[in-house]
Amino acid sequence: MIETPYLLFLGDAPDQLAAKVAQGIKDWRPENAVGQFRMEGCKADVGLKDMTLAEAKEAGARTLVIGVANRGGVISQAWKDVLVEALAMGFDLASGLHNLLANEGDLVAASQVSGSTLHDVRVPNVQYPIANGKKRSGKRVLAVGTDCSVGKMYTALALDEALREKGINSTFRATGQTGILITGNGVPLDAVIADFMAGAVEYLTPDNDPDHWDIIEGQGSLFHISYSGVTLALIHGGQPDALIICHEPTRTHMRGLPDYTPPSMESVRDMALALARVANPACKVVGVAVNTQHMSEDEAKAYLAEVEQQMGLPAVDPFRHGASRLADALADL
Amino acid sequence: MIETPYLLFLGDAPDQLAAKVAQGIKDWRPENAVGQFRMEGCKADVGLKDMTLAEAKEAGARTLVIGVANRGGVISQAWKDVLVEALAMGFDLASGLHNLLANEGDLVAASQVSGSTLHDVRVPNVQYPIANGKKRSGKRVLAVGTDCSVGKMYTALALDEALREKGINSTFRATGQTGILITGNGVPLDAVIADFMAGAVEYLTPDNDPDHWDIIEGQGSLFHISYSGVTLALIHGGQPDALIICHEPTRTHMRGLPDYTPPSMESVRDMALALARVANPACKVVGVAVNTQHMSEDEAKAYLAEVEQQMGLPAVDPFRHGASRLADALADL
Numbered sequence: 001m002i003e004t005p006y007l008l009f010l011g012d013a014p015d016q017l018a019a020k021v022a023q024g025i026k027d028w029r030p031e032n033a034v035g036q037f038r039m040e041g042c043k044a045d046v047g048l049k050d051m052t053l054a055e056a057k058e059a060g061a062r063t064l065v066i067g068v069a070n071r072g073g074v075i076s077q078a079w080k081d082v083l084v085e086a087l088a089m090g091f092d093l094a095s096g097l098h099n100l101l102a103n104e105g106d107l108v109a110a111s112q113v114s115g116s117t118l119h120d121v122r123v124p125n126v127q128y129p130i131a132n133g134k135k136r137s138g139k140r141v142l143a144v145g146t147d148c149s150v151g152k153m154y155t156a157l158a159l160d161e162a163l164r165e166k167g168i169n170s171t172f173r174a175t176g177q178t179g180i181l182i183t184g185n186g187v188p189l190d191a192v193i194a195d196f197m198a199g200a201v202e203y204l205t206p207d208n209d210p211d212h213w214d215i216i217e218g219q220g221s222l223f224h225i226s227y228s229g230v231t232l233a234l235i236h237g238g239q240p241d242a243l244i245i246c247h248e249p250t251r252t253h254m255r256g257l258p259d260y261t262p263p264s265m266e267s268v269r270d271m272a273l274a275l276a277r278v279a280n281p282a283c284k285v286v287g288v289a290v291n292t293q294h295m296s297e298d299e300a301k302a303y304l305a306e307v308e309q310q311m312g313l314p315a316v317d318p319f320r321h322g323a324s325r326l327a328d329a330l331a332d333l
Numbered sequence: 334m335i336e337t338p339y340l341l342f343l344g345d346a347p348d349q350l351a352a353k354v355a356q357g358i359k360d361w362r363p364e365n366a367v368g369q370f371r372m373e374g375c376k377a378d379v380g381l382k383d384m385t386l387a388e389a390k391e392a393g394a395r396t397l398v399i400g401v402a403n404r405g406g407v408i409s410q411a412w413k414d415v416l417v418e419a420l421a422m423g424f425d426l427a428s429g430l431h432n433l434l435a436n437e438g439d440l441v442a443a444s445q446v447s448g449s450t451l452h453d454v455r456v457p458n459v460q461y462p463i464a465n466g467k468k469r470s471g472k473r474v475l476a477v478g479t480d481c482s483v484g485k486m487y488t489a490l491a492l493d494e495a496l497r498e499k500g501i502n503s504t505f506r507a508t509g510q511t512g513i514l515i516t517g518n519g520v521p522l523d524a525v526i527a528d529f530m531a532g533a534v535e536y537l538t539p540d541n542d543p544d545h546w547d548i549i550e551g552q553g554s555l556f557h558i559s560y561s562g563v564t565l566a567l568i569h570g571g572q573p574d575a576l577i578i579c580h581e582p583t584r585t586h587m588r589g590l591p592d593y594t595p596p597s598m599e600s601v602r603d604m605a606l607a608l609a610r611v612a613n614p615a616c617k618v619v620g621v622a623v624n625t626q627h628m629s630e631d632e633a634k635a636y637l638a639e640v641e642q643q644m645g646l647p648a649v650d651p652f653r654h655g656a657s658r659l660a661d662a663l664a665d666l
Contacts, residue, residue: 131559133590190528194563197527222565225612226464229566230527236558257466263611274604278596279558 002094002119002184007056007086008036008067010044011079019044021096022067024182028157032184034059036067039078044068053086063119065181066095073099084110094119096177121180122188124200131198131237133279138208141330142240143218143289144272146262148227148255150248151291151319152218153179155326158318159244160215162327170213173204175234179217189219190230197230201237213330216240222271223263224254232275239279242330243272245311248291249303265311286329288315335427335452335517340389340419341369341400343377344412352377354429355400357515361490365517367392369400372411377401386419396452398514399428406432417443427452429510454513455521457533464531464570466612471541474663475573476551476622477605479595481560481588483581484624484652485551486512488659491651492577493548495660503546506537508567512550522552523563530563534570546663549573555604556596557587565608572612575663576605578644581624582636598644619662621648 008022016023025033026046035051038044046067051059064086070076075083075097083093087110095101101118102108111118141159143152156172157179163170172179174186187200205214216238220227245265254260269285276283288307292300300317307315314325341355349356358366359379368384371377379400384392397419403412408430416426420443428434434451435441444451474492476485489505490512496503505512507519520537522530538547549571553560578598587593602618609616621640625633633650640648647658 130589133558133593135592190526192527193523194525194527194530194566195523195560197562198559222608223611225466225569226531227528228569228608228611229530229562229564231562232555232565233527233562236561256463259468260466260611271607275555275561278556278561278593 002181003062003092004032004184005061006033006063006065007051007053007061007091008033008046008048009064009082010036010038010042010046011066011068011070012039012041013044013068014071016044019046019068021178021181022046022065024178025065025067028182034061037064037082039082053082053089053091057089057091061091063092063094066093066097067181070097075099075104080104080106083107087111087114087116090114090116092117092119094121094181096121096181098122121177122191124188124192126203128192128196128200128203130195131202136205136207136239137210138212138214140205140214140216140238140240141242141244141286142216142234142238143244143246144231144235144268145218145221145246146223146265146268147221147248147251148224150246151289152246155244155246155289155318155323156215156217157182158323159326162323163213163215163330166327166331168213168327168331169209169211170215173214173216175201175204175217175219189234190227194229197233198237201234205238218246222268222275225257225260235272235276236279240276240283241280242284242286242333243276244287244289244326245269245285246289246291250294265307269311284333285313286333287313287326289323289326290315290317292317292320335514336395336425337365337517338394339366339396339398340384340386340394340424341366341379341381342397342415343369343371343375343379344399344401344403345372345374346377346401347404349377352379352401354511354514355379355398357511358398358400361515367394370397370415372415386415386422386424390422390424394424396425396427399426399430400514403430408432408437413437413439416440420444420447420449423447423449425450425452427454427514429454429514431455454510455524457521457525459536461525461529461533461536463528464535469538469540469572470543471545471547473538473547473549473571473573474575474577474619475549475567475571476577476579477564477568477601478551478554478579479556479598479601480554480581480584481557483579484622485579488577488579488622488651488656489548489550490515491656492659495656496546496548496663499660499664501546501660501664502542502544503548506547506549508534508537508550508552522567523560527562530566531570534567538571551579555601555608558590558593568605568609569612573609573616574613575617575619575666576609577619577659578602578621579624580621583627598640602644617666618646619666620646620659622656622659623648623650625650625653
C-alpha cells in the first residue's frame with residue numbers, strides 16, 4: 001500500500017509519452033496527486049500544478065511517485081539529487097522502473113536516515129499462497145486480450161469508472177506496475193514466482209459484498225506465447241463471472257513476435273471461456289472493447305457496428321466513447 | 334549442471350517412500366550413482382551398495398545427493414554432521430529440499446573452505462530470457478496431464494528409454510526438482526518468475542539435430558487452477574510436435590482441490606492441442622499414458638483397451654507395460 005496523496009515526479013522527460021505513468025494517475029485518480037515536479041528541460045506536462053518538494057509537502061503529499069520512464073535504465077545523478085532531497089524531507093518514494101530503488105545505495109541510505117519507505121512496485125513484497133480454487137463471494141470481471149498491450153488496463157479503469165457512475169460498487173484490481181502506481185496497490189503478476197501466480201490473483205480479489213465487482217486488469221494474452229501462462233493464471237485465479245474481449249484491429253502480428261498472426265476475437269472468446277469455466281462454470285463473455293486509436297471516427301464507428309453484429313455483444317472503444325455500455329452488460333448479468 | 338557420479342544420501346529415511354528421489358535416480362540413471370549412504374535407523378534401501386563417504390570418494394563420486402525428504406522442513410543436526418564432513422572431503426552437495434542448503438550457515442561455511450558447490454535445484458540459477466517463439470530445429474514431445482501427479486515425469490523418462498532402445502536420439506528434459514536430480518540438469522519451472530516461464534522452456538529445449546527428440550517433462554495441468562499457467566508456458570515455450578495425454582482414472586477430484594472434478598481425456602486433448610497449435614500448427618496428440626497403479630492387471634488391460642478405442646490412440650501404462658508403443662507413435666510422425 002503506497003501512501004497517498006502523491007507528488008508526481010516527471011523529471012527531465014524528453015516527451016509527453018515518457019510520462020505516461022504520471023498521465024495515468026492524473027487521468028484515473030486525480031484525487032491521488034497534489035501536483036507535478038518537473039526538472040529543467042522537462043518536455044512533459046500532465047496538467048497538474050507545478051510544485052517544489054516543500055510546496056507539495058505543505059499540500060500534504062506523502063509519496064514522490066516516479067511517473068516517468070528513465071533513459072538507458074540508469075537513474076541519473078540529476079534525478080538522484082531530487083530523490084535524496086525528497087527522502088530527507090520525509091517523502092516515501094514509489095517507482096515502477098526496471099532498475100530498482102532498493103539497488104541504489106544512496107537512496108537506501110537516505111531512506112534509512114529519514115525512516116522513509118522505498119516502493120519498487122515491480123517486485124512482490126508479499127508471500128502469496130498457492131491458489132485453492134474456493135468459490136469467493138462478490139463478482140469479478142477480467143479483461144482478456146487478443147494480444148498484449150491492446151488496452152486491457154485502460155478498459156478496466158474505464159469500466160470501474162462507468163460502474164461507479166451507475167452507483168454500482170466496484171474496485172479496479174491492478175496486476176501491473178502502472179496500475180499499481182495509479183491505485184496505490186495491487187499485484188505485480190509478471191514478477192511473481194510461477195507456482196504462486198494464481199494464488200496471487202486470489203489474494204488480490206478476496207471475498208466481497210455480493211453486489212461488488214472486482215475489475216481485474218488483464219495481462220498478456222492466451223495467444224501470446226511469451227506471456228500466456230500469466231494470462232491463464234488470471235483466468236483461473238480470478239474465477240471471473242464475466243470476460244471482456246479486448247482487441248486492436250490494426251495489428252498485423254503479435255507484439256514482439258513477427259511470425260505470429262493475431263487470433264480472431266472468436267478464438268479468444270472460445271478459448272478464454274472454456275478455460276474460465278473450469279474455475280467458474282457460470283462465466284460469460286459480456287462485451288468487446290476495441291482500441292480504435294489508429295482509425296478515424298467514421299472508421300471506428302463502422303468497425304464497432306460490424307464487431308457488434310459479428311460477435312452478438314456490445315462493442316465499444318472505452319477511450320473514445322466510454323465504457324457505459326460494458327457496465328450495463330455487467331449490471332444485466 | 335550437477336557433477337556425476339553421485340553418492341545417494343538416504344539419511345534416516347522413515348520409510349521407502351521418503352527416499353523416492355534416490356529411487357528415481359537408481360531406476361532411471363543407475364550409471365549416475367556409485368552407492369547409497371544410510372544413517373542409523375534408515376528404513377529405506379534403493380538397492381545400491383552401502384558406502385561410507387570415503388569409499389564413495391574412492392569409487393569416484395563427485396556429489397552427495399540428498400535423495401530423501403526431510404521431516405518438518407528442518408535439516409537435522411544428525412544430517413548436518415554427515416553433510417559437513419562430505420563437504421570437507423570435497424563432495425559437492427545437491428538437494429531439492431524446500432529449505433535450501435544455501436540458507437544453512439554451517440554448510441555454506443564448509444563449502445567455502447573446501448571450494449565445493451551447493452546445488453539447490455528448486456532455485457533457478459540462470460537468468461532466463463523472455464520467450465521469442467522462433468521455430469527451433471529438432472523435435473519435441475510434451476506430456477500433458479488431466480491432473481497434477483498422474484505420472485508425467487515417469488512417462489517422459491520411460492519414453493526417453495524406449496526411444497533410445499529403438500536407436501532414436503532423445504533427451505529427457507527435466508522441469509522439476511526430482512527430474513533435475515535424476516539427470517543432473519533442467520529447469521525448476523515452478524520456481525521461475527512468471528514473465529520468464531516460456532523462455533525458460535525455450536532455453537531448456539534449444540535447436541537440435543532434425544531427428545532428435547526432446548522429451549519434455551510436464552508440470553501441472555491446464556485444468557488444475559493452481560498451476561495451469563505453468564502448464565501453458567510448457568505448451569507455448571516447448572513448441573511440441575507431439576503431445577501425450579497422461580491420466581489416472583481413479584481420481585475423484587483434482588489433487589488438492591476437493592471441489593474440482595478431473596476433466597475427460599477428450600477435454601484435455603482438445604484444449605491442449607488448440608493451445609499448442611498457436612506455437613506449432615503441426616502439433617498432434619500421439620498417445621495416452623494411463624497410470625493404472627490402483628487397478629488389477631485384468632482391470633488395467635480392459636481399461637487400456639477401452640481408452641484405445643475411445644481415443645483412437647495407443648494407450649499404455651508405461652510403468653506396467655513399457656512405453657515402446659508410444660515411442661513407435663513418435664517414430665511414425
